[in-house]
Amino acid sequence: MDSDGVKAQRISSKRLIGKVAVITGGARGIGAATAKLFAENGAHVIIADILDELGAKLADFIGGRYVHCDVSKEYDVEQAIQCALNWKGRIDIMFNNAGIAGLGGSITNHKMDEMRALVDINLYGIVHGIKHAARAMIEGKIGGAIICSSSSAAIMGGLASHAYTLSKEAILGLARSTACELGVHGIRVNCISPHGVPSDMLISGYRKFLGNADLKPEDVCKIVGERGSLIKGRCGSFEDVAQAVLFLASNDAGFITGHNLVIDGGYTSACSQMSFMYQG
Numbered sequence: 033m034d035s036d037g038v039k040a041q042r043i044s045s046k047r048l049i050g051k052v053a054v055i056t057g058g059a060r061g062i063g064a065a066t067a068k069l070f071a072e073n074g075a076h077v078i079i080a081d082i083l084d085e086l087g088a089k090l091a092d093f094i095g096g097r098y099v100h101c102d103v104s105k106e107y108d109v110e111q112a113i114q115c116a117l118n119w120k121g122r123i124d125i126m127f128n129n130a131g132i133a134g135l136g137g138s139i140t141n142h143k144m145d146e147m148r149a150l151v152d153i154n155l156y157g158i159v160h161g162i163k164h165a166a167r168a169m170i171e172g173k174i175g176g177a178i179i180c181s182s183s184s185a186a187i188m189g190g191l192a193s194h195a196y197t198l199s200k201e202a203i204l205g206l207a208r209s210t211a212c213e214l215g216v217h218g219i220r221v222n223c224i225s226p227h228g229v230p231s232d233m234l235i236s237g238y239r240k241f242l243g244n245a246d247l248k249p250e251d252v253c254k255i256v257g258e259r260g261s262l263i264k265g266r267c268g269s270f271e272d273v274a275q276a277v278l279f280l281a282s283n284d285a286g287f288i289t290g291h292n293l294v295i296d297g298g299y300t301s302a303c304s305q306m307s308f309m310y311q312g
């Protein structure tokens with residue numbers, strides 16, 4: 033194949049050419065990996081986060097835009113979407129990804145103000161994102177894809193704090209009901225449920241729960257690979273999740289809505305402690 037042919041093949045393999053995407057919590061971790069993958073696939077990306085320095089640097093690197101946005105504030109989210117409209121006149125993809133782990137501890141001692149503060153970010157942040165992205169998409173009359181970050185903690189108990197668990201479960205219900213309403217406009221609403229990806233959020237949680245401030249990403253990966261995955265020795269990666277989001281955002285997932293794509297190495301599907309029954 034000549035060089036033009038190779039170039040044409042590379043261009044045609046891009047899955048989001050010309051699409052405009054807003055990613056909340058896009059400054060680092062899963063959101064940042066997705067921002068890079070979206071840009072590599074031809075999308076114009078707006079990173080919306082509270083980590084201004086990191087977010088602006090990444091936006092520069094991928095030829096995107098950065099906007100300061102605290103997702104718990106409806107006005108900030110509205111402005112992030114407005115940024116897409118001002119820049120490119122449209123929004124095709126909304127990735128509602130920002131989230132925090134919150135404090136652990138017993139339900140008997142739960143501080144209600146802390147729980148509400150978490151729900152403001154993890155759940156109402158997503159409500160704000162769906163609401164304003166859907167408004168703009170309906171107005172644009174070209175449909176769209178909305179993807180929300182839930183978690184393996186929404187599927188089974190015992191994987192995260194009570195506040196985090198309830199927020200992530202509620203996201204699944206919200207995605208289903210909004211998928212039901214918005215399908216008529218060609219807008220798909222889906223969730224992803226990652227598990228065991230050694231991001232800053234997961235590492236700091238493990239450090240706290242295991243009382244080991246020196247724990248490194250590879251240590252977390254080892255624990256997940258040994259105890260938290262059916263695929264032994266394998267934890268989740270940023271790339272695993274970003275690829276799942278890319279799929280849901282792309283036309284390849286054109287008939288998929290109201291779905292929760294679980295990226296957990298099978299952990300929430302089967303208990304491997306009795307797998308001896310399959311031996312011999």
Ligand SMILES: NC(=O)c1ccc[n+]([C@@H]2O[C@H](COP(=O)([O-])OP(=O)(O)OC[C@H]3O[C@@H](n4cnc5c(N)ncnc54)[C@H](O)[C@@H]3O)[C@@H](O)[C@H]2O)c1
Binds near residue numbers: 104129185
């Ligand atoms: N890492 C995992 O294993 C895992 C598992 C399940 C779900 N998730 C979910 O994936 C998403 C991304 O998390 P991550 O693991 O990449 O962690 P992370 O801490 O690296 O990234 C979270 C991002 O959200 C941003 N953020 C936090 N509060 C915000 C706010 N109020 N407004 C705007 N941005 C805010 C942070 O600045 C950061 O950039 C979260 O919703 C998390 O709950 C992660």
